[in-house]
Amino acid sequence: xxxxxxxxxxxxxxxxxxxxxxxxxxxxxxxxxxxxxxxxxxxxxxxxxxxxxxxxxxxxxxxxxxxxxxxxxxxxxxxxxxxxxxxxxxxxxxxxxxxxxxxxxxxxxxxxxxxxxxxxxxxxxxxxxxxxxxxxxxxxxxxxxxxxxxxxxxxxxxxxxxxxxxxxxxxxxxxxxxxxxxxxxxxxxxxxxxxxxxxxxxxxxxxxxxxxxxxxxxxxxxxxxxxxxxxxxxxxxxxxxxxxxxxxxxxxxxxxxxxxxxxxxxxxxxx
Amino acid sequence: xxxxxxxxxxxxxxxxxxxxxxxxxxxxxxxxxxxxxxxxxxxxxxxxxxxxxxxxxxxxxxxxxxxxxxxxxxxxxxxxxxxxxxxxxxxxxxxxxxxxxxxxxxxxxxxxxxxxxxxxxxxxxxxxxxxxxxxxxxxxxxxxxxxxxxxxxxxxxxxxxxxxxxxxxxxxxxxxxxxxxxxxxxxxxxxxxxxxxxxxxxxxxxxxxxxxxxxxxxxxxxxxxxxxxxxxxxxxxxxxxxxxxxxxxxxxxxxxxxxxxxxxxxxxxxx
Numbered sequence: 036x037x038x039x040x041x042x043x044x045x046x047x048x049x050x051x052x053x054x055x056x057x058x059x060x061x062x063x064x065x066x067x068x069x070x071x072x073x074x075x076x077x078x079x080x081x082x083x084x085x086x087x088x089x090x091x092x093x094x095x096x097x098x099x100x101x102x103x104x105x106x107x108x109x110x111x112x113x114x115x116x117x118x119x120x121x122x123x124x125x126x127x128x129x130x131x132x133x134x135x136x137x138x139x140x141x142x143x144x145x146x147x148x149x150x151x152x153x154x155x156x157x158x159x160x161x162x163x164x165x166x167x168x169x170x171x172x173x174x175x176x177x178x179x180x181x182x183x184x185x186x187x188x189x190x191x192x193x194x195x196x197x198x199x200x201x202x203x204x205x206x207x208x209x210x211x212x213x214x215x216x217x218x219x220x221x222x223x224x225x226x227x228x229x230x231x232x233x234x235x236x237x238x239x240x241x242x243x244x245x246x247x248x249x250x251x252x253x254x255x256x257x258x259x260x261x262x263x264x265x266x267x268x269x270x271x272x273x274x275x276x277x278x279x280x281x282x283x284x285x286x287x288x289x290x291x292x293x294x295x296x297x298x299x300x301x302x303x304x305x306x
Numbered sequence: 307x308x309x310x311x312x313x314x315x316x317x318x319x320x321x322x323x324x325x326x327x328x329x330x331x332x333x334x335x336x337x338x339x340x341x342x343x344x345x346x347x348x349x350x351x352x353x354x355x356x357x358x359x360x361x362x363x364x365x366x367x368x369x370x371x372x373x374x375x376x377x378x379x380x381x382x383x384x385x386x387x388x389x390x391x392x393x394x395x396x397x398x399x400x401x402x403x404x405x406x407x408x409x410x411x412x413x414x415x416x417x418x419x420x421x422x423x424x425x426x427x428x429x430x431x432x433x434x435x436x437x438x439x440x441x442x443x444x445x446x447x448x449x450x451x452x453x454x455x456x457x458x459x460x461x462x463x464x465x466x467x468x469x470x471x472x473x474x475x476x477x478x479x480x481x482x483x484x485x486x487x488x489x490x491x492x493x494x495x496x497x498x499x500x501x502x503x504x505x506x507x508x509x510x511x512x513x514x515x516x517x518x519x520x521x522x523x524x525x526x527x528x529x530x531x532x533x534x535x536x537x538x539x540x541x542x543x544x545x546x547x548x549x550x551x552x553x554x555x556x557x558x559x560x561x562x563x564x565x566x567x568x569x570x571x572x573x574x575x576x577x
Contacts, residue, residue: 213506220491221503232492236484237508237534263508306577 079270090198137281164229191243350541361469377429408552435500462514
């Protein structure tokens, strides 16, 4: 690829994300964003009142593997200019989960009616970025191959508490043969802003997962007898911390229905 | 460490290796070099008649993970100036294994009497370099902790044939808990000239090892129920290829009794 080809490539991606975003904004696209705009960074989202923002910022900084911060908004401003030219966080996610006092309340496809002038938006990197990198390296990802959402579990791994936020880590799991698992560790190490290297490999019970076939979020996938389950920290972890912190209101994306940004996955790589 | 401290550090290492080399040269030190001069590169050695050298060179280049070449001598010259100031390959290994027509024949502590003017020496990187890097990262290596030689196995992984050289890969195994195994994969990826990342992790049967408790070379180590066996390509692999190629004569080190060089392990790192 030469520089001119790169410009065309990036322009094509931005056109593609503009169409997708218009469909999400209008409520036409309400399903998972997995497999869409796959060269571009997708983000986990947490929206909180400003008086909860400092605690949450500290929680992210204390748990950078589960909560790699790639964007924070101004108070009350629904734009995220560092992540997209005309992003509006009130309309640009396929489906939102509202939490009230830590309980999962309504889901919405648009949060303009519940938006508040003291809301702060946090965007965290997402494993979809490293899935793209793994596929480009020739690896096959079971949930992508089968058109499923990734398997996610409430693990027994504790996170670092910060203010009112605390709880166990949510992990995503993808099965690989050993050689591919080793390659996946190498590739994801390059992408600390997309959760980086796995946190566990092998026996699920060692991280407190009693039934690998029943994920807490997403879909179950088959695991071959010659495969190892490989576990990454997951951006759903803050939703567990929200359940524990019980802010009067908080809004997140629905797992798998992410914010599409205009940043390239490759821009998140450290080497 | 500042530059002056680095100079002192390196001078100290060279003094240390000079003493060790003198003891090896005089036949006083005939045991494993594991745990000695641990900041310095140790090498696997294969010595062959010149008319076998081209095939072997191609074999190494075709199998760089098992056979990372870090030095090749001039024909008939026992010096290796790139690896040490006054190295003499005829005297500077604790114990040599002579192969005759592919069969393990005598072992010697000095090969001056069998040296030939057509011999070519090949030196390959060794896992002792990455053991040093793992220990510096705070990992505990079972065989080092217990003062044992590492466990090595004839695996079912085939190598790329080259001329008369062919055969399966020998692998070394170290058990780790999952998080340490992941860290070990990251660290050894930096050191491709010391075998680099593992070739397998988990079930030994998947790479043709039927009894993990009975290594083909080195010592058996305990593996905890919460640990995964992690397998790296091993510089003993060429000895299997020698058994198959059956050159009239070849000389190697005895596994675990390596050539001490004056190169720092850190000089082998790619990043």
